[in-house]
Amino acid sequence: MTVAEQAERARSASIVLAQASRARKDAALEAMADALAKAETAVLEANAEDVDRAEANGTSAALIDRLRLTPDRIAGMVDGLRQLAGLPDPVGDVVRGWTTAQGVEIRQVRVPFGVVGIIYEARPNVTADAGGICLKSGNAALLRGSSSAASSNAAVVVALQAGLIEADLPADAIQLVPGPREVTAELMAARGLVDVLIPRGGAGLIDTVVRNSQVPVIETGVGNCHLYVDASADQDMALAILVNAKVQRPSVCNAIETVLVHADAAPTFVPQALEALAGAGVTVHGDERVASYGTVVPATEDDFATEYLSLDIAAAVVDSLDDALAHIRRFSTGHSETIVTDSQRAAARFSAEVDAAAVLVNASSRFVDGGEFGFGAEIGISTQKLHARGPMGLPEMTSTKYVVTGSGQVRG
Structure with missing residues (x-):
């Protein structure tokens, strides 16, 4: 037929x-x-x-x-x-x-x-x-x-x-x-x-x-999703969200593929993140600034453009919210983008400027799902x-x- x-x-x-x-x-x-x-x-x-x-x-x-x-x-x-x-x-x-x-x-x-x-x-x-x-x-x-x-x-x-x-x-x-x-x-x-x-x-x-x-x-469906850890972020919260969004089910489109960390938060957050991700079996593809805090695979331009769908993640340190937004605008596939912050101003600006189907504030990207939204099916x-x-x-x-x-x- x-x-x-x-x-x-x-x-x-x-x-x-x-x-x-x-x-x-x-x-x-x-x-x-x-x-x-x-x-x-x-x-x-x-x-x-x-x-x-x-x-x-x-x-x-x-x-x-x-x-x-x-x-x-x-x-x-x-x-x-x-x-x-x-x-x-x-x-x-x-x-x-x-x-x-x-x-x-x-x-x-x-x-x-x-x-x-x-x-x-x-x-x-x-x-x-x-x-x-x-x-x-x-x-x-x-x-x-x-x-x-x-x-x-x-x-x-x-x-x-x-x-x-x-x-x-x-x-x-x-x-x-x-x-x-x-x-x-x-x-x-x-x-x-x-x-x-x-x-x-x-x-x-x-x-x-x-x-x-x-x-x-x-x-x-294509999900090159980002997590941005702001300077004001509760770092324990950010770490829990990072691990959940990457590890809980890495092969799906709402898992994060890149983590961006504000330079002011990096000295304390990045070493914790590298340890937690390594403990979960995640390979980190980091830029030079991330590499200064621990052992990573050197990140290339392609790494930041990749939807891994695996226990891999790209990581970079950025100097400002502006830099994080510019990075996301360049590499995002418009699926789900997350900010962890204690700043209402930063959350509002991120929510307004990021062009994606879903923007999350202080919550894991794994919630972007029909069942989790209460739709019952998708x-x-x-x-x-x-x-x-x-x-x-x-x-x-x-x-x-x-x-x-x-x-x-x-x-x-």
Whole structure:
């Protein structure tokens, strides 16, 4: 089946979903969760094929960990679908409404996009998450996972489709788009058949989709995130935030990749930070001023531009808040930027001047997450400025239309 044929079937399914009640969609999510739980053995066997293939190809341990499924991870996918069933349905919400002087009622109402294409790498849990989020928001999903997780993704989609059929919704509401690399190009060219594309993965994937897609794209995820320790910072707080934001889960986009320390705080803070990071297994790529306080890997220009997604961090000493802001403006990917400070003036200026989807004051960047924000689910973290920015929950997976109701009024 061609991508165009799959998209046509998804379009037909999206018409059904757009009219489905919350109760019907929630019943489908519960049925999908049940079907995925029952398919655990088949999914694990399929995943073992992917992992064996990745190991044979010399894939890094970090990427294999992202690829690997376990009974606990499948249970998490099942729980995620059930949690979606408990969330409010954004479709039909009135964003705003008013009545004109002529008595015409105008309402701006949330509606599904229609057909959403999602292009993603490695993690097969995204297959269940994305399928469920699209369904809850009334969208049909075309899922283009990476070849490294082909067997796992196929097994998960079989289970999700079984749940849809059980709930009397079209199986074509969630489809896997298999095939060679050229298929991704076909998906990006499917303007008029696919309404929105969302890439989830590394910088290379996202850049390729943004540059080449003819379908509108919501850009997500690349996180070269910074932590700036101001001269006035509580250094114990700054150290705790630094270690949490780097170490708690280094392979995700909201982990920090660079720490900047004000020169006045550096003599006491940098030695503590180097010791704490070394104790957590973190390799520090430091500039000459950081190196004067301990052993580091000499930092290059590329180090400050790198999203490591590993136990590595770049570090520099800066002379002022101005210098920190200039560094962030140069290297930030617009994801999440953090300041630790006791100065309200510095916090206010940092918050106003930093151009990012999220700015944090005295808190770990690991909080920039749909679940932590209380959204209950997210499709990704948008780093663009149109439509949605930051964690994308269910409302961000909708568009709006205006419903205008009159009683025979005509324009004079």
